[in-house]
Amino acid sequence: MDLNFTPEELAFRDEARHFFRTAIPEALRAKVREGRSLTKEEIVASQRILNARGWATPNWPRAWGGQDWSPVQVYLYQDEMQRAFVPPTISFNTTMVGPVIAEFGSDAQKTRFLPRAANADDFWCQGFSEPGSGSDLASLRTRAERRGDTYVVNGQKIWTTLAQYADWIFCLVRTNPTAKKQEGISFLLIDMKTPGITVRPIVTIDGGREVNEVFFDEVVVPAENLVGQENKGWDYAKFLLGNERTGIARVGMSKARIARIRALAAQEIVGDRPLIEDRRFREKLAAVEIELKALEMTQLRVVAEERNRVRGKPNPASSILKLKGSWIQQQITELLLEVAGPYAIPAQGNEDGSNEPAIGPDFAAMAAPGYFNFRKVSIYGGSNEIQRNIIAKAILGL
Amino acid sequence: MDFDLTDEQRLLKDSVExxxxxxxxxxxxxAYLxxxxxxxxxLWAQCAELGLLGLPLAEEYGGFGGGPVETMLVMEAFGRGLVLEPYLPSVILGGGLVAAAGDAAQKRAILPALAAGRMQLAFAHLERRSRYDLADITTIARADGAGFVLDGAKGVVLGGDTADTLIVSARIGGARCDADGIGLFLVAADAPGLxxxxxxTQDGLRAAELTLAGTPATALGAPGGALGVMRRIVDRAMAALCAEAVGVMAAMHExxxxxxxxxxxxxxxxxxFQALQHRAVDMLVxxxxxxxxxxxxxxxxxxxxPAERGRAMAAAKAQIGRSGRHIGQEAIQLHGGIGMTxxxxxxxxxxxxxxxxxxxxxxxxHLAQLADAGSLFEAAEATG
Structure with a gap:
């Protein structure tokens, strides 16, 4: 047992730390640090800087721009990237549709889509959830009917993150309505400019616009945009969801956010002393740090196990990453709310371009919206209740 | 970075299990109880035969030179079995203190006997008011000829009822909670005035209350600045207890x-029933x-x-305490009535x-200690 990183791994960490903090403009990282929404241009610009170094898609196959990194390197990359508040890559491109196309797509699809996805030339979004199919995803009803060498798609997707920016959407669609529900689903790539697609925003409780409804009305999609085989889409979706489980804990991001809260609490004065000198506040902070340290160790256990892992067989430790990781992320937003105090109250825009001076301290404006917004992390990607169902069945054998 | 065990560690784990x-x-x-x-x-003799009693000791004293990983493996297995032997007080605390603070003659006299199972040790540090502060000591040590005499009282001395030699913390100077002026003293179980x-104890182990009245003692190493070594060995014992607790928790969950x-x-x-499934999952977490x-x-x-180590131990012990309470209470509740028997x-x-x-x-x-001791995470600064 040796939990030290090798000199090579440490050198890699330093290289990543240096790169993220020098190559990615401070203005972009500041927006992430402050919890402000990024514009499409900003997201794309950041990913292109990473891609120029081959660091947008390290998890992809080597032939398509991947890095063949060890699990430890992947961990250090994620950790340093999050700690530096680097805007995340478009996950729909880099951890979802990219790996699916690389694994199951045709050569033509790989050539056409992968380089553009890596460089954010195409902005992808994910068409999985439907109004009637949330946790029970396989009950989805959006139809794709084969007509000649096209599919005609009718139906509706919901919770489609950043669909307003998207050039393409990868969709789970029902191609065989008579088969058992998991067996009649296909994985289809659809150009968002196709006639018949309507995107309608859903404003979330923080006032932000991240998610949308996407309607499909007689949308004609070339059959060549089917990934893999017809009616095998559920397998590809499972592959997609099984990918990249260690990043989900967001340990690096939580470390960075806690460090920021420490710094802010040292400036915020309560009575005649900084908030950080309040024992009660420090104990709350320490309690979250302990859980975060434990989660970091849990994540390292998963990372160390990666090389021995049987594909498709979950590591018991990995199953807790989302449950605990989401809880910690939410706790941290509550701590920031506490630091902001009464200046969490004014409703101030999250959008750029406002000429109004901030009300109260700068950091306070996003404290409440951040808290509101992060209630989502225990809901998306399979709600925590669904995670518990999965763990109960797959790991505990209940 | 890996969490793998060496072949020797795997063998040790198998044999203890x-x-x-x-x-x-x-x-x-x-029946043992x-x-x-x-x-x-x-069973103590069997522990000696398996080499467990000398496991963390240096080879020159009949030990195996094991480190914290070896101790962790033993303690986790002991936790699963709810082992009754005084391994923590005698081997980890007692052996650890003698090895860290004793002079060469003391080590030669005590450690091989400890490893062979011929001598049992205990660490008497706690007093009626000291709670969890190792420096809170009122027992007094006075020089007396070549040795010392001790006056005071010690409580909840784990394994203290059958120990052959007690390692007692006492003051040669300083006020009640001062960091300085603390010494460690060897007291024979049959010493006069003891x-x-x-x-x-509640969990079926054994402990003792001690009173010392003009009790002759020998200093373990040079008395005065023993607090550092006490902290170091108690930190080691806390890591061992954490491992034992994991064994206990895993057994409760299973x-x-x-x-x-x-x-x-x-x-x-x-x-x-889903309500129970989810609770079983939260126990796993x-x-x-x-x-x-x-x-x-x-x-x-x-x-x-010591500062970094102290933060780590505080964090670990706090987590263990929280997890243990949660898992323990849920284990009883999910069993229903049978869990109460x-x-x-x-x-x-x-x-x-x-x-x-x-x-x-x-x-x-420990949460309060960590709250005062700063962050668990080092700052990530740009390196260039």
Whole structure:
């Protein structure tokens, strides 16, 4: 047992730390640090800087721009990237549709889509959830009917993150309505400019616009945009969801956010002393740090196990990453709310371009919206209740 | 970076687990508890034969030069078996203190006997008012010829009822909670002026209350600045306790799962009920977090930086305390009535877990310490 990183791994960490903090403009990282929404241009610009170094898609196959990194390197990359508040890559491109196309797509699809996805030339979004199919995803009803060498798609997707920016959407669609529900689903790539697609925003409780409804009305999609085989889409979706489980804990991001809260609490004065000198506040902070340290160790256990892992067989430790990781992320937003105090109250825009001076301290404006917004992390990607169902069945054998 | 065990460590793990499986069935353990002294001396001899009693000691003293990982493996297995032998007080604390503070002659006199199972040690540090502060000491040591005499009282001395030699913390100077002026002293169990009242603890182990009245003692190393070494060895003991706690928690979780799968009500296994499934999952989460922190404590146990080590131990002990309380209470609740009975194993794990939290600082004590000691995470600064 040796939990030290090798000199090579440490050198890699330093290289990543240096790169993220020098190559990615401070203005972009500041927006992430402050919890402000990024514009499409900003997201794309950041990913292109990473891609120029081959660091947008390290998890992809080597032939398509991947890095063949060890699990430890992947961990250090994620950790340093999050700690530096680097805007995340478009996950729909880099951890979802990219790996699916690389694994199951045709050569033509790989050539056409992968380089553009890596460089954010195409902005992808994910068409999985439907109004009637949330946790029970396989009950989805959006139809794709084969007509000649096209599919005609009718139906509706919901919770489609950043669909307003998207050039393409990868969709789970029902191609065989008579088969058992998991067996009649296909994985289809659809150009968002196709006639018949309507995107309608859903404003979330923080006032932000991240998610949308996407309607499909007689949308004609070339059959060549089917990934893999017809009616095998559920397998590809499972592959997609099984990918990249260690990043989900967001340990690096939580470390960075806690460090920021420490710094802010040292400036915020309560009575005649900084908030950080309040024992009660420090104990709350320490309690979250302990859980975060434990989660970091849990994540390292998963990372160390990666090389021995049987594909498709979950590591018991990995199953807790989302449950605990989401809880910690939410706790941290509550701590920031506490630091902001009464200046969490004014409703101030999250959008750029406002000429109004901030009300109260700068950091306070996003404290409440951040808290509101992060209630989502225990809901998306399979709600925590669904995670518990999965763990109960797959790991505990209940 | 890897969490792999070496071949030797794997062998050790197997042999300790085999001993626990063979000798520590629930009924066997009940029989040991009914013996005078509450344990079977033959098992201590077996521990010696397996090399466990000398495991963390240097080879020159009949030991095996094991480190925190080896201790972790033994303690986790002991936790699963609810082993009654005074391994922590005698080997980890006693042996650790002698090895760290003793002079060459003391080490030669004590450590080989400890490793061979001929001598048992205990660490008498706690006093009526000291709670979890190792420096809170009022027992006085006065120089007396070549040695010392001790006056005072010590409490909840784990393994203290059968120890042959007691290692007693006492003041040669300073006020009650001062860091300076503390020494460690060897006191023979039959020393004049020593009264010892042995008793069973809530979890079936043994401890003792001591009074010292002009009791002759020998200084272990040079007296005066012993607090540092006490902290170091107690930190090591805390890492060991964390590992034991993981064994206890894992056993409680497994037992509960087994029960959920076999107990039938309303015509089905109760584990089919989602409300209970989710609670079993939350127990797993608490267990894995605890396991992670026990590993963290293990790798930090020998750190030479007392501040960094202290933060790590506080964090680990707090996590263990929290996880242990959660898992223990849920284990009892999910078993229902049977969990409340002396006849069933889960309650005994619950009791041990509860007492582990009371040892060397409970979860809230350590949380408060960590809150004062700063962040667990080093700052990530740009390197260029």
């Amino acid at each position: 085999r001993m626990v499986a063979d000798r520590y069935g629930f009924e066997q353990r009940r 009914a013996l005078p002294g509450g344990r079977d001396p033959a 009264t010892r009242r042995g008793y069973a 037992t509960t799962l087994e029960y959920l799968k076999t107990r039938k009500q309303f015509g089905r296994a109760i584990g089919e 608490a267990l894995e977090q605890a396991r992670s922190m026990a590993l963290f404590a293990t790798v930090m146990a020998e750190s030479d930086d 002396m006849e069933y194993k889960v309650g005994h794990y619950f009791k041990r877990m509860t007492m582990i939290d009371q040892c060397f600082g409970d979860a809230d004590t």
